[in-house]
Amino acid sequence: MKEFFSFIKKEFQHIFRDKRTILIVLVMPIVQIILFGFAVSTEVHNARVDIVGDSQDPAVRQIAERIEQNPYLHVTAVYESASAVSERFRKGKADVAVCFERNFDERLRHYGKASVRLLGDGSDPNTAQVIVNYVNGVLSEVQADLNNSGGTRQATFPHVQYMYNPAMLSSYNFVPGVMGLILMLVCSMMTAISIVREKESGTMELLLVSPMRPVGVIISKAIPYLVLSLVNLATILLLSRFVLGVPLRGNLLLLLGISVLFILASLGVGLLISVISATQKTALLISGMGLTMPTMIFSGIIFPCESMPVILQYVSDIIPAKWYVIMVKKVMIEGVGVTYIYGEFLILLAMTIFLLAISVRLFKRRL
Amino acid sequence: MIEAIKVENVSKHYGACVALDHISLGVQPGEIYGLIGPDGAGKTTLFRILVTLLLPDNGKALVEGLDVARDYMAIRRNIGYMPGRFSLYQDLTVAENLDFFATMFGTSVAENYQNIKEIYAQIEPFRDRRAGQLSGGMKQKLALCCALVHRPSVLFLDEPTTGVDAVSRKDFWNMLYRIRKAGVTILVSTPYMDEASLCDRISLIQKGRIIKTGTPEEIVAQYPHRLFGVSGNPAYPLLKFLRRSPNVLRCFSFGSEHHVAVSPGQTGREDLLKQIQDAGFRNVTVREINPNIEDCFMELAKEEGQKS
Known part of the structure; x- marks a missing residue:
């Protein structure tokens, strides 16, 4: 021993x-x-979001506010034309652009359907994916609210929630x-x-x-x-x-x-x-x-x-x-x-x- | 009387390379037995077989009557081994190294202090120094202490004096004589021919073969030629000239002198001197000398080479 x-x-x-x-x-x-x-870390803090669409449109404004409230996202600019997006990406001023179609609010109310396009900066695919996911999360929340408020019928997106690690x-x-x-x-x-x-x-x-x-x-x-x-x-x-x-x-x-x-x-x-x-x-x-x-x-x-x-x-x-x-x-x-x-x-x-x-x-x- | 070390017909190959070629030798208890040969002769391989670190390909080796292949655990308890390279822990202090090896062999420094006192006393002032920072001579003393601390009955020292200065080497041999007095059998290897005469008996080993065994005196006495020490200017052309001379059997350079072997009774000192002076060399001296172990080794190695 x-x-x-x-x-x-x-x-x-x-x-x-x-x-x-x-x-x-x-x-x-x-x-x-x-x-x-x-x-x-694969988390993204303070992702910069551009809103492309009519800043007077009530639905757009509502969604923009929601995005701003999200702790990981904040809105950096609001402008009308989608053609400016690539310029903003190149200059590194935005990470994602949320493009609303014309008369977004109206279409939503009348047809129950309005389209939003998400443009991510694919030069960094991992980050882009994470940010797009964040924005998607916000959009689906908005959608859920609209459904609950008993307005016109909406098509529901799949809603993903991560158990055990909700914040991923x-x-x-x-x-x-x-x-x-x-x-x-x-x-x-x-x-x-x-x-x-x-x-x-x-x-x-x-x-x-x-x-x-x-x-x-x-x-x-x-x-x-x-x-x-x-x-x-x-x-x-x-x-x-x-x-x-x-x-x-x-x-x-x-x-x-x-x-x-x-x-x-x-x-x-x-x-x-x-x-x-x-x-x-x-x-x-x-x-x-x-x-x-x-x-x-x-x-x-x-x-x-x-x-x-x-x-x-x-x-x-x-x-x-x-x-x-x-x-x-x-x-x-x-x-x-x-x-x-x-x-x-x-x-x-x-x-x-x-x-x-x-x-x-x-x-x-x-x- | 049972021999302390018995080697019978041992061979060892490393791939195609033959390290030991049918070696046999016997060491009596209490003697200092020298294994003399150049680097690569197979000394270390033989040591490793005897300390149970390697198995021989064929043949039999016994240490104190115990078989190195079968009874290796019993042998390991009874031997002390000092490998060729300094193999202690450089980052441990002198005292820590000694303590460690003492406990590994199931004893303690205090118990066996008497056994190593004489040697340890010389390095004890540095007991708190890291082993890596010791001089060559002190490292060697520490290694010897570590090999002796468990009172082995047979001591294996593989080239213990390589890389050690002349004074420390002399010291070291004095220590070996004292250890022998305590009844310990010592097998020591060395590439230095001058250390051969310090052993009780020696074997000359070359290319895995033992070319001669005996006491140093016996081996020297069997030298077959007459030997002269020759010096002159310029030295190197003189060596070449002597090698070409028909009556010179062998000629080797030994420091400032050339050792010239001639057949006894055929060529005398005067003949040789005249022959050299006639060839135009200056400051020529020729003196008859007694052969040393190195002369014998060179002679035997040459004979061996001619045989095979």
């Missing part, structure tokens, strides 16, 4: 004496959460993703590098010659990173709850449980990388290119897996982070219990056992 404690103490000394390691292990997670939470805050999506990314990075990359560093510096030779069993070496290597990952997990949860305002609706213990499982899976990946790479550079490259990138792309942090080609969806199934992120979203945001996630849980559990078993098996007791 004394060997274990001595080894673990030594590992912590390595970590705390190397500024770069500290930076990666403890500072990076905080920076990433804040970065993803604030800077990298991107941090709800990013926080679980970043949790997966950071835990993966810290556990896999740092464990792999710390083992490969011993190979490179020749100290692995001495460790192997010592009576300590290879499994003992592996466990003592893994424990410090397990502890650090739990610290990171706590930091991320606190930051996302109190700084980003992401709710923690589910059971905290359940969340902790699936996180520990995921950490173990990541440790398995790290050990596997350390077995197959001979130098720190290789380990870094494999964990950077072979791990971080697929984790970011396939775990649904940035792109939804559902929109990928079928083959890539199968590829995404072998990424442990994908299952973890799904579970975290369900537990954290939807607040469901264990019965709703046992499928994902079992998949991740099987992956973890497989990864740990194969890496312990491949870990060499000789050179």
Whole structure:
């Protein structure tokens, strides 16, 4: 037992004496959460809306007022001709134009039908889509009001409302993703590098010659990173709850449980990388290119897996982070219990056992 | 009496490259046994087999009667190993390194302080310095302490004096004699031929083969030729001239001198001197010298090369 404690103490000394390691292990997670939470966001604030149409028309004025009231939108200009829109877009003065047809109010009353055209600035399709969605939301509200007021019959638009995240805050999506990314990075990359560093510096030779069993070496290597990952997990949860305002609706213990499982899976990946790479550079490259990138792309942090080609969806199934992120979203945001996630849980559990078993098996007791 | 180290017919390949070619040797308990050979001769491979880090392709290796392939765990408890490269934790201090390796081998520095006291006393003033900031000689002493702290009965030192200055090297050998006094068997490898004479027995190794085994005195005594130390100006043309001379068997440059081997009884000192002076070289001196291990190594390596 004394060997274990001595080894673990030594590992912590390595970590705390190397500024770069500290930076990666403890500072990076905080920076990433804040970065993803604030800077990298798909929300659009203060979108500038141009109203194209007759400014005297009562219905147009009513809708323009509604748009102005929306916290994400504000009306910048009202003019008559749609031909000015492209000029305004080019000069960067407007993000979206709402074009009303002539005699809008009259048509609405008499025919029960009047058309509105939304012009978005397609040079930035993501932003344009978000803004158009906002405006659409306002328009459908107006329509609903008209319906309720018992006027002439209106055709109803489909009305979309997002449950659990009515404002479509991107941090709800990013926080679980970043949790997966950071835990993966810290556990896999740092464990792999710390083992490969011993190979490179020749100290692995001495460790192997010592009576300590290879499994003992592996466990003592893994424990410090397990502890650090739990610290990171706590930091991320606190930051996302109190700084980003992401709710923690589910059971905290359940969340902790699936996180520990995921950490173990990541440790398995790290050990596997350390077995197959001979130098720190290789380990870094494999964990950077072979791990971080697929984790970011396939775990649904940035792109939804559902929109990928079928083959890539199968590829995404072998990424442990994908299952973890799904579970975290369900537990954290939807607040469901264990019965709703046992499928994902079992998949991740099987992956973890497989990864740990194969890496312990491949870990060499000789050179 | 059971031999401390026994190697029988051991071979090791790395792909097509033969690192060890049917090596056999035996080390008696309590002796300092030297493995002498140039870089790439296979010394490190043999060490790694003996400390159970590599498996031999064929043949058998025993350490204290235990098989390196089968009883590796038992061997690991009883040996001390100092790899060729400095292999301690550079970011840990001297004391931390020593403590760590002591605990890894199931003991403590306090328990075995007597065992390492003499060596450790020299680096103890720097006990709080990071190992990476030590000088070459101090690093080597620390590595030796770490290898000795668990009282091993056999000590494996792979090129311990490479990259260490002359004074520290001398110190180091004095330490080895003291360790031997405690009954520890020491297998040491070195590319420095001058260190060979400091061992009790040596094996000369080249290209994965042992070309000679014996005490340094025996090996020197078996040198077959008469040897002269020759110097003169200009030095390099002199070397080329000597190599071309029909009565010179071998000629190698040794610092400021050329070592010239001739058949005993055929060529004398006077003949050689006259021959060189006639060729127009200046400041020529020729003196008869005793062969050293390096002369023997060169001779044996040449013979071996001619055989194969």
